[in-house]
Amino acid sequence: MNDGQRAGLVRLFQTGAxxxxxxxxxxxxxxxxxxxxxxxxxxLEAAADLLGAGEEPVCGAGMPIGGALSGxxxxxxxxxxxxxxxxxxxxxxxxxxRTWGEVEESATLETANIVGCAYLNAIAAALSAGEPDSxxxxxxxxxxxxxxxxxxxxxxxLIDQAALSDTVFLTRTEFAIDGAPVRCALVFVPDAPSRARxxxxxxxxxxxxxx
Amino acid sequence: xxxxAVGRDAGVLRTFLGSCIGVALHDRRLxxxxxxxxxxxxxxxxxxxxxxxxxxxxxxLLRLMKAQAGGEAIRPVAKLAGGARMFAFQTGVVIGEQNLxxxxxxxxxAGIPVLGRCCGGNxxxxxxLDVVSGAVTVEAVGDPPESM
Numbered sequence: 399m400n401d402g403q404r405a406g407l408v409r410l411f412q413t414g415a416x417x418x419x420x421x422x423x424x425x426x427x428x429x430x431x432x433x434x435x436x437x438x439x440x441x442l443e444a445a446a447d448l449l450g451a452g453e454e455p456v457c458g459a460g461m462p463i464g465g466a467l468s469g470x471x472x473x474x475x476x477x478x479x480x481x482x483x484x485x486x487x488x489x490x491x492x493x494x495x496r497t498w499g500e501v502e503e504s505a506t507l508e509t510a511n512i513v514g515c516a517y518l519n520a521i522a523a524a525l526s527a528g529e530p531d532s533x534x535x536x537x538x539x540x541x542x543x544x545x546x547x548x549x550x551x552x553x554x555x556l557i558d559q560a561a562l563s564d565t566v567f568l569t570r571t572e573f574a575i576d577g578a579p580v581r582c583a584l585v586f587v588p589d590a591p592s593r594a595r596x597x598x599x600x601x602x603x604x605x606x607x608x609x
Numbered sequence: 610x611x612x613x614a615v616g617r618d619a620g621v622l623r624t625f626l627g628s629c630i631g632v633a634l635h636d637r638r639l640x641x642x643x644x645x646x647x648x649x650x651x652x653x654x655x656x657x658x659x660x661x662x663x664x665x666x667x668x669x670l671l672r673l674m675k676a677q678a679g680g681e682a683i684r685p686v687a688k689l690a691g692g693a694r695m696f697a698f699q700t701g702v703v704i705g706e707q708n709l710x711x712x713x714x715x716x717x718x719a720g721i722p723v724l725g726r727c728c729g730g731n732x733x734x735x736x737x738l739d740v741v742s743g744a745v746t747v748e749a750v751g752d753p754p755e756s757m
Contacts, residue, residue, distance in 0.1 A: 442610050442648075452625050452735070455750040460696050470696070542696055545750050546627075550733025553610060553627035554695030557704050560610065560648050564658065 399439060399567075399597055407437045407569070407596070410524055411586070415571045417520030418513045418584065425512050426486055428576050432513075432584065436570040439597075445556055445566045449474060449548035449583070456480075456548045457498065459510030459541035460555070463518060466525060467536050469588035470555055471518065473510040474548075479581040480506060503543045510541040517584065555587045567593050611661030615643045615673045616740040623737045626691030628705040630663070630712050630728070631736040634670060634685040634721065635743030639678055642740040643670045643685070649704065650711030663711035667719055687716050688725040688745045688757050690736045697731065705729070725757030 399407075415432040422430040440448070449456055458474035475483065481495040484505040495502055515538050522536040544551060559566040566587070573582040588596055610629060614622045622644040624631050632645040645666040652662035659669040674683055689712060692705035709728050716723060725745065727734070732749040739745075747755045 443612075446610050446625075462696070544695070546695070546733040547625050547735055547750060549625035550627040550693075550735070551695070553625065553629055554693070554733060556610075557628040557648070561704065 404437060408434050410521060411437055411569045413524045414517035414521040418517035421512050421516035431574045432571045435572050439565045439567050442560055442564055442566055445568060446549050446552045449552055452547040452549040455545050457545045459507050459543055461510055461514045461541040462539045464537040465535045468592045469586060471514050472585045473513060474585060475582035498545060507541050507543055514538055558589050559593055562590050567596055610646055611648045611658055612646045613660040613670050613673060615677050617641045617677050620740045621737050626734045626736055627693055627695050630689055630691040630708045632712055633688045633738040633745050636683045636685045637743055639681060639683060640741050641674055641677055642738050643674045644738050645670045647708055647712055650707040663708060663715050667715035685721055687721050687723045689723060690727040690734050690747045692728040693730050693732055695731055695733060727755050727757060
């Protein structure tokens with residue numbers, strides 16, 4: 399993957415992040431921004447530790463994706479940020495929720511649905527604008543709630559790519575709400591066929607019509 | 610992922626596991642322990658990253674433990690953890706199960722008995738191996754720790 403490809407992919411995923419931020423702002427009723435931090439090939443070991451060393455659990459929702467850009471989209475946060483998000487959504491004072499129950503899990507899943515679909519729809523639209531024949535569609539499927547040690551969670555996400563290579567491709571975005579950073583991220587991990595298409599350039603800059 | 614570690618006389622060896630298999634080997638007499646984090650079942654002849662594959666990780670871990678034993682014969686036993694299928698929608702992914710089967714074959718080939726297993730399911734795990742006692746503790750988020 400060369401610099402031109404990487405720059406094109408950053409633009410592509412930032413398009414998704416901007417749309418996701420708009421959706422998150424509406425959902426929360428507060429200003430939110432989402433910025434692409436990583437679009438890269440990483441050694442397996444570094445990628446496994448991307449979300450932290452894992453002494454404390456992280457929570458989130460994993461959304462499988464089919465179609466032109468298949469893989470898994472993970473909305474992930476540390477426990478405090480995840481519970482604070484649930485508090486915001488059910489109109490409670492932040493800090494009220496201290497354990498994960500049905501309400502908190504449901505709030506996380508719904509947030510993943512809203513943010514994830516906005517992100518993917520914008521990416522699908524960007525791909526289709528460049529080269530309709532090759533872009534096809536992106537199909538999000540219902541997310542699953544997860545609460546795991548971060549390295550174990552990343553390992554589960556990366557295992558498909560690990561079967562093919564010692565490096566893994568992923569993208570990571572970071573969130574701010576009300577102008578303040580939130581320990582929450584949206585991580586896209588392509589499956590093996592999508593990884594191959596991204597690396598060989600058939601998804602990304604060429605599909606967007608510029609290099 | 611794919612790491613190998615050996616300790617003797619003191620300490621705890623730890624790893625996190627999703628679909629991968631943690632292989633704990635322990636020789637009580639020598640107070641010698643080794644831990645492998647197996648990512649994939651078969652090296653297909655690759656000469657590098659020996660700890661990553663079941664068929665190369667077990668022989669390499671035994672080699673490292675023998676080096677620590679200073680020429681004494683080692684008689685390790687094994688305990689295994691991991692091999693989860695972490696997302697229900699990953700229906701096509703059976704790497705965890707393939708990893709476990711490949712590890713069991715490699716241990717059998719090396720004549721190493723397996724004394725305990727904490728494998729499968731849909732949860733990631735934290736595995737800790739006490740170098741002196743050989744006790745293995747396996748934790749999953751939201752569940753009580755399991756000892757073997």
